[in-house]
Amino acid sequence: xxxxxxxxxxxxxxxxxxxxxxxxxxxxxxxxxxxxxxxxxxxxxxxxxxxxxxxxxxxxxxxxxxxxxxxxxxxxxxxxxxxxxxxxxxxxxxxxxxxxxxxxxxxxxxxxxxxxxxxxxxxxxxxxxxxxxxxxxxxxxxxxxxxxxxxxxxxxxxxxxxxxxxxxxxxxxxxxxxxxxxxxxxxxxxxxxxxxxxxxxxxxxxxxxxxxxxxxxxxxxxxxxxxxxxxxxxxxxxxxxxxxxxxxxxxxxxxxxxxxxxxxxxxxxxxxxxxxxxxxxxxxxxxxxxxxxxxxxxxxxxxxxxxxxxxxxxxxxxxxxxxxxxxxxxxxxxxxxxxxxxxxxxxxxxxxxxxxxxxxxxxxxxxxxxxxxxxxxxxxxxxxxxxxxxxxxxxxxxxxxxxxxxxxxxxxxxxxxxxxxxxxxxxxxxxxxxxxxxxxxxxxxxxxx
Amino acid sequence: xxxxxxxxxxxxxxxxxxxxxxxxxxxxxxxxxxxxxxxxxxxxxxxxxxxxxxxxxxxxxxxxxxxxxxxxxxxxxxxxxxxxxxxxxxxxxxxxxxxxxxxxxxxxxxxxxxxxxxxxxxxxxxxxxxxxxxxxxxxxxxxxxxxxxxxxxxx
Numbered sequence: 053x054x055x056x057x058x059x060x061x062x063x064x065x066x067x068x069x070x071x072x073x074x075x076x077x078x079x080x081x082x083x084x085x086x087x088x089x090x091x092x093x094x095x096x097x098x099x100x101x102x103x104x105x106x107x108x109x110x111x112x113x114x115x116x117x118x119x120x121x122x123x124x125x126x127x128x129x130x131x132x133x134x135x136x137x138x139x140x141x142x143x144x145x146x147x148x149x150x151x152x153x154x155x156x157x158x159x160x161x162x163x164x165x166x167x168x169x170x171x172x173x174x175x176x177x178x179x180x181x182x183x184x185x186x187x188x189x190x191x192x193x194x195x196x197x198x199x200x201x202x203x204x205x206x207x208x209x210x211x212x213x214x215x216x217x218x219x220x221x222x223x224x225x226x227x228x229x230x231x232x233x234x235x236x237x238x239x240x241x242x243x244x245x246x247x248x249x250x251x252x253x254x255x256x257x258x259x260x261x262x263x264x265x266x267x268x269x270x271x272x273x274x275x276x277x278x279x280x281x282x283x284x285x286x287x288x289x290x291x292x293x294x295x296x297x298x299x300x301x302x303x304x305x306x307x308x309x310x311x312x313x314x315x316x317x318x319x320x321x322x323x324x325x326x327x328x329x330x331x332x333x334x335x336x337x338x339x340x341x342x343x344x345x346x347x348x349x350x351x352x353x354x355x356x357x358x359x360x361x362x363x364x365x366x367x368x369x370x371x372x373x374x375x376x377x378x379x380x381x382x383x384x385x386x387x388x389x390x391x392x393x394x395x396x397x398x399x400x401x402x403x404x405x406x407x408x409x410x411x412x413x414x415x416x417x418x419x420x421x422x423x424x425x426x427x428x429x430x431x432x433x434x435x436x437x438x439x440x441x442x443x444x445x446x447x448x449x450x451x452x453x454x455x456x457x458x459x460x461x462x463x464x465x466x467x468x469x470x471x472x473x474x475x476x477x478x479x480x481x482x483x484x485x486x487x488x489x490x491x492x493x494x495x496x497x498x499x500x501x
Numbered sequence: 502x503x504x505x506x507x508x509x510x511x512x513x514x515x516x517x518x519x520x521x522x523x524x525x526x527x528x529x530x531x532x533x534x535x536x537x538x539x540x541x542x543x544x545x546x547x548x549x550x551x552x553x554x555x556x557x558x559x560x561x562x563x564x565x566x567x568x569x570x571x572x573x574x575x576x577x578x579x580x581x582x583x584x585x586x587x588x589x590x591x592x593x594x595x596x597x598x599x600x601x602x603x604x605x606x607x608x609x610x611x612x613x614x615x616x617x618x619x620x621x622x623x624x625x626x627x628x629x630x631x632x633x634x635x636x637x638x639x640x641x642x643x644x645x646x647x648x649x650x651x652x653x654x655x656x
Contacts, residue, residue: 069632070594071616078601078613085617096625097632 072100115172202245223251226258250277256284292316306330398428421446428458431480519554532604586615
C-alpha cells in the first residue's frame with residue numbers, strides 16, 4: 053500500500069496527458085456521455101484526473117448499477133438460503149448505498165451546478181428519509197432543474213403501501229419560509245414514483261418554476277393537499293397522474309395551472325370526479341374507471357378541429373367495433389383532406405349482431421383517397437357502414453382491401469398478425485361481400501380476403 | 502487574388518500562414534466564422550489563429566464532408582465521423598481545441614463522443630495506456646534509474 057502511494061507520487065509529475073487539460077465545457081460534454089460510474093472512476097487515472105469529475109459531473113444518477121458494485125447487492129432477488137440472510141442482506145445493501153452516495157456528494161466541488169438528480173432505489177420505509185432529504189436539499193442548493201425519484205426498483209402492480217410508511221417528499225424545503233426558501237429554485241421537472249407528495253401548506257415557491265410534474269404510484273393523501281400543490285405550480289404545462297391514489301376529486305381550476313397544456317390521468321384508484329375550469333388544455337388523456345367530468349369554460353380540444361393538410365397516410369390501430377359506430381372516422385377524414393392511403397386496424401370480438409338496416413352518412417367527397425386497407429374485420433355492420441361510406445365518397449379510390457386478420461402494433465413500425473375470427477368464414481365474409489359489391493364502382497379493385 | 506475569387510468563397514489563413522480557399526457554406530459551419538461573416542467584419546481572408554495548417558485541413562475536410570452529404574444516408578456519415586475522429590491523442594487534442602475555439606458543433610460532438618468511447622467500458626489500466634501511453638516508457642525508465650541511484654546510496 054505504501055509502496056503504491058509512493059510510486060503514484062513520483063509519477064504525478066509526468067502525467068500531463070492532454071485530455072485532462074481540455075476546457076471545462078468540453079470535459080462536461082465528455083462526462084455527460086459517460087455513465088456516472090465511469091465518470092467517477094476516471095479519478096484514479098492520474099492526479100490530474102483526480103478531481104476532474106467533481107467539477108464536470110452535472111447529471112447525478114443514484115441507482116444500483118452506478119452506486120453498488122458487489123454482486124450480492126446488485127440483484128434485488130431476495131431468494132437467499134436462510135431467513136437471517138433475508139433480513140441482513142437488504143439492510144447491508146441499503147447501508148452500502150447510503151454510504152456511497154454520501155461519500156460521492158461530499159467529494160463534489162462546492163460551487164458546482166447540478167442539472168439533474170435521479171434516485172432509483174428501494175426505500176420501503178421512511179426510515180432513511182433524512183438521507184434523501186439531505187440529497188434533495190443539496191441538489192436544490194446547486195440549482196437542480198430536474199428531480200427524478202423512484203423509490204421502488206420493481207413496480208409491483210398490486211402493491212399499495214400502508215399509509216404513512218413511504219417516503220414523504222420534503223415539500224417544506226420548498227416553502228417560502230422553509231429552510232432553503234430564500235434561495236432561488238430552478239426546479240423545472242419533478243418526477244416522483246412510490247412516495248408521498250402531500251404539501252400541508254400553500255405558497256411553495258420552489259414549485260413556481262415547475263413546468264413538468266410526472267407522478268406515478270404517488271400517495272397524494274387528500275384533495276386538499278393536491279389543491280395546495282397545484283396552486284403553487286403556476287408555470288405548470290405538463291401534468292401526469294399515473295396510478296396515483298389518495299384523492300377522489302381532482303380540481304384543476306383557474307388561477308392555478310393556467311398554462312397547463314397536457315393533462316394525463318391514468319388508473320387513479322378512488323378518483324371519482326375530474327373538474328376542469330377556465331383552462332385551455334391542448335390534450336387531455338384519461339384511462340381508468342368511468343368517472344364524472346365537470347368542464348366549466350374549459351376547452352379540451354383546440355377550438356378549431358385540427359386539420360392535417362399534408363397528411364398522406366393515416367393509420368389507426370386497435371379500433372373496437374362491436375356496437376360502436378365507426379363513422380367518427382369520417383369526421384377525421386374531413387380534417388385530412390389530402391389523405392391518399394387509409395389503414396384501419398380493427399380489434400373486436402366475433403359476437404355477430406342480428407341483421408339490421410344500414411346507416412348512411414351525408415355525402416362528403418374525399419378527392420385524394422386512393423387506397424383503403426381495413427384489417428381485423430369480422431363482418432360487423434359498423435364496419436360495413438364505414439366501408440360503404442368510403443366507396444360512396446372517395447371519388448378516385450383504386451383499391452379497397454378487407455382483411456379478416458387482426459394486426460397489432462408492436463412498436464418500431466412492426467406489426468403482429470393474428471388469426472381471423474371464426475365467424476368470418478361462416479357469416480362475416482358473405483355479409484361483407486353482399487353489401488359491398490353492390491356499392492363498388494367498376495373502375496376499382498375490391499379485395500375481400 | 503481576392504478579386505478573382507468567386508463570390509461565395511472565403512480564404513482561411515492558418516496560424517502558420519497557409520491559406521485555404523473554402524466555400525462559404527463550409528466555412529460558416531464554424532459559428533465563430535459565421536458571426537464574423539454576418540457582421541461583415543471579415544475581409545475575404547479570415548485568419549484562424551491557434552490552428553495550424555495540418556489541423557485546419559482536417560477541420561475543413563470534416564466540414565466539407567458534412568456539407569456535401571446532407572442528403573446522404575446518416576449511417577454513412579456516422580462511419581465517416583467515427584473514422585475521422587479516430588486519431589492519436591495529440592491530433593485529437595488539437596482538433597478538440599480548434600473545434601471548441603472556432604465553435605464547430607458537429608465536430609466537437611463527434612470528438613467528445615470519441616473520447617467518451619475511449620473511457621467507456623475500459624479498465625483503468627487500458628484507459629491509462631490510451632491517455633498516458635506515450636509517456637509510459639519515460640516513467641518506467643526514470644523510476645528505474647531513480648531506483649538504482651537509491652540503491653547505490655544505500656550501499
